[in-house]
Amino acid sequence: MSPTIKDLENRLWEAADHMRANSPLRLNEFAEPVLGLIFLKFAGVKHSKTEKEVTEERKKKTKSHGGASVSRERPVSSADYHARGVLFVPEKARFSYLIELPEGTDMGRAVDDAMKEIEAENKELAGILPKTFQKLDSRSIIALLKNFNQIPDDIEGDAFGRIYEYFLGKFALADGSRGGEFFTPTSIVKLIVEIIEPYQGRIYDPACGSGGMFVQSHEFVKRHLENGKKVRASREIAIYGQEKTDQTVRIAKMNLAIHGLSGDIREGNTYYEDRHKSIGKFDFTMANPPFNVKGIDKERIKDDPRFSYGIPKADNGNYLWIQIFLNSLNDKGRAGFVMANSASDAGHSEKEIRQKMIEDGVVDVIVAVGPNMFYNVTLPVTLWFLDRGKKSTDRKNRILFIDARNIYRQIDRAHRDWTDEQIEQIASIVRSYRGENGKKYQNVKGLCKVTTIEEVKKAGYSLNPGRYVGITDNGSEDDGNFGDKIEKLHSELRGLTDKAHELENKVFENLKKFDL
Structure with missing residues (x-):
C-alpha cells in the first residue's frame, strides 16, 4: 500500500x-x-x-x-x-x-x-x-x-476497499472482545487463503463476520491470475455466507459491495440453521468461529446430518463447528479455519470424532499460531486445514504439522501479525509438501514435519504440532545439513522475526530516553 x-x-x-x-x-x-x-x-x-x-x-x-x-x-x-x-x-x-x-x-x-x-x-x-x-x-x-x-x-x-477494511480493523481493535465477533485479522485470513488456494468455485463461510475471508479470496485470485488473462476475480468465485446478527450481515454485504463483489449472505444461527443446505456443496470453506461455546441445545441438532461423526458429549461447540466445515465440502473440497488450541488434544467423545477424521484421511495441515494475533483472544490458536481430495494423492496417509508460534511481527505490546513475506514463506512449506511449487519438501526441526497417520495414532491422535516438530537446538542450524531450500526458508523466517523483535527493542529503548 x-x-x-x-x-x-x-x-x-x-x-x-x-x-x-x-x-x-x-x-x-x-x-x-x-x-x-x-x-x-x-x-x-x-x-x-x-x-x-x-x-x-x-x-x-x-x-x-x-x-x-x-x-x-x-x-x-x-x-x-x-x-x-x-x-x-x-x-x-x-x-x-x-x-x-x-x-x-x-x-x-x-x-x-x-x-x-x-x-x-x-x-x-x-x-x-x-x-x-x-x-x-x-x-x-x-x-x-x-x-x-x-x-x-x-x-x-x-x-475504498482498503479504507473500509482499515476501519473494520480499527473498530475491532477498539472494541476488544466484541470486535473479534465480526473481524478476523487480515494476516490470519491471508494465510488461510494462501493455503487452501481458492482459485475458482463456491466459497462458504458459515461464521462470516464482516466478510474478510471472501475479500481475501478475491484478492488471492487477482494476484494469481496468469499474466494477460482478462478475467475478473469476482467471476471466478461464488460467495456464500451465514452470520447470526443482522447488523453483521449488513456490514459484510457493504464490505463485498465496496470491493466490487456480491454474494449470498444469509442471517441465521449456524448451529441450528443450515441456510445454504451446505452438505457436500462447496469447493472451499473458511471460517473463524467462536471458540468453546457452551449451552448449545443438543436436542435440536441430534438428527442434523451435518454432524455425521456424532454430537460430542462435552458442553463445547468446537467439534460441532469442525464437522460443519468438513461436511460442507464436496469430494475434492478444502477447508481452512481457526480453532481453539484445546481442540487439538480434547479427550473423550471429542477425541473419538478427531480419531475418525484422522483415519478417514481428511486432515491435511495443522499450523500452531502464537499468542496475541487476535484482538479478542490473547492465547495461542491453531489453524486447521482439511482436504477431502487428498485421499487420491500420495498424502492420503500423512499430515503436515507447522509450528509458527515464533514467527510474527510485533505491532504493539499486545498485538502481533504476520508480514506478507512471512505468510508467503509459511504457505511455501505447504506447497512443497503438496508438490505444487517444484521445491523438494524436507522436515525442519522446530518448524515443520510430515507425520504418518500411524505416528499420530501412537501419539493419542493429538493434532498439536509441538508434539511432532520438536524443538530447535542451537547446534542444528550450523551442522551442514541445512543447504536445502526448505531449510533456507526456515532461516529467512527466523530472520524476519528477529528483525521485528530488534526494531521493537529499539523503539522501547528510545522511549525510555524520554521517560515515557
Missing part, C-alpha cells in the same frame, strides 16, 4: 475516533453509520466516474455517426449504471449534495433518506445500508461528511 493511502487512512481514522470519543453512542452503534458513510462516498465516486465514461462514449459515437446533436441523446439513466455493474446514486443521495445542505437541516433524516433512495434504486442493497443516522446530532454528521470528503475522487480503484 502506498504511503499516501496509509496517511489518508490514519487521518480519517483519527478524526472519526475523536468524534466517537465525544459521542454518546456505544462503539458498535457508532461503527455502522461511519462504515455507511465510507460506502456512500465510494458509491458517489463510482457513480460520477461512470457518468463521465458514458457521456464520453456517447460523444464519440455521435461523431462517428455524422455529428448528430449530442443534446438529443437521452440522459444517463440507472440502467446505464446497472449494465456496467455500478450502483446508481440519486442526486439527493450523493455526497456532494449532502455536504452542501444549508445550516439547520436535519442531517440525520437527510442521510437516512439518502440510504433509502440508494436501496430503492439498487435492489441488491435492499435492507443493507444503515439508517440510524438520527442517533447522531447534525454537527457530528456534517463533521463526518467533511472528514470522508478528504478522500479524493480520483483515488485508485481498490482504495
Whole structure:
C-alpha cells in the first residue's frame, strides 16, 4: 500500500475516533453509520466516474455517426449504471449534495433518506445500508461528511476497499472482545487463503463476520491470475455466507459491495440453521468461529446430518463447528479455519470424532499460531486445514504439522501479525509438501514435519504440532545439513522475526530516553 493511502487512512481514522470519543453512542452503534458513510462516498465516486465514461462514449459515437446533436441523446439513466455493474446514486443521495445542505437541516433524516433512495434504486442493497443516522446530532454528521470528503475522487480503484477494511480493523481493535465477533485479522485470513488456494468455485463461510475471508479470496485470485488473462476475480468465485446478527450481515454485504463483489449472505444461527443446505456443496470453506461455546441445545441438532461423526458429549461447540466445515465440502473440497488450541488434544467423545477424521484421511495441515494475533483472544490458536481430495494423492496417509508460534511481527505490546513475506514463506512449506511449487519438501526441526497417520495414532491422535516438530537446538542450524531450500526458508523466517523483535527493542529503548 502506498504511503499516501496509509496517511489518508490514519487521518480519517483519527478524526472519526475523536468524534466517537465525544459521542454518546456505544462503539458498535457508532461503527455502522461511519462504515455507511465510507460506502456512500465510494458509491458517489463510482457513480460520477461512470457518468463521465458514458457521456464520453456517447460523444464519440455521435461523431462517428455524422455529428448528430449530442443534446438529443437521452440522459444517463440507472440502467446505464446497472449494465456496467455500478450502483446508481440519486442526486439527493450523493455526497456532494449532502455536504452542501444549508445550516439547520436535519442531517440525520437527510442521510437516512439518502440510504433509502440508494436501496430503492439498487435492489441488491435492499435492507443493507444503515439508517440510524438520527442517533447522531447534525454537527457530528456534517463533521463526518467533511472528514470522508478528504478522500479524493480520483483515488485508485481498490482504495475504498482498503479504507473500509482499515476501519473494520480499527473498530475491532477498539472494541476488544466484541470486535473479534465480526473481524478476523487480515494476516490470519491471508494465510488461510494462501493455503487452501481458492482459485475458482463456491466459497462458504458459515461464521462470516464482516466478510474478510471472501475479500481475501478475491484478492488471492487477482494476484494469481496468469499474466494477460482478462478475467475478473469476482467471476471466478461464488460467495456464500451465514452470520447470526443482522447488523453483521449488513456490514459484510457493504464490505463485498465496496470491493466490487456480491454474494449470498444469509442471517441465521449456524448451529441450528443450515441456510445454504451446505452438505457436500462447496469447493472451499473458511471460517473463524467462536471458540468453546457452551449451552448449545443438543436436542435440536441430534438428527442434523451435518454432524455425521456424532454430537460430542462435552458442553463445547468446537467439534460441532469442525464437522460443519468438513461436511460442507464436496469430494475434492478444502477447508481452512481457526480453532481453539484445546481442540487439538480434547479427550473423550471429542477425541473419538478427531480419531475418525484422522483415519478417514481428511486432515491435511495443522499450523500452531502464537499468542496475541487476535484482538479478542490473547492465547495461542491453531489453524486447521482439511482436504477431502487428498485421499487420491500420495498424502492420503500423512499430515503436515507447522509450528509458527515464533514467527510474527510485533505491532504493539499486545498485538502481533504476520508480514506478507512471512505468510508467503509459511504457505511455501505447504506447497512443497503438496508438490505444487517444484521445491523438494524436507522436515525442519522446530518448524515443520510430515507425520504418518500411524505416528499420530501412537501419539493419542493429538493434532498439536509441538508434539511432532520438536524443538530447535542451537547446534542444528550450523551442522551442514541445512543447504536445502526448505531449510533456507526456515532461516529467512527466523530472520524476519528477529528483525521485528530488534526494531521493537529499539523503539522501547528510545522511549525510555524520554521517560515515557
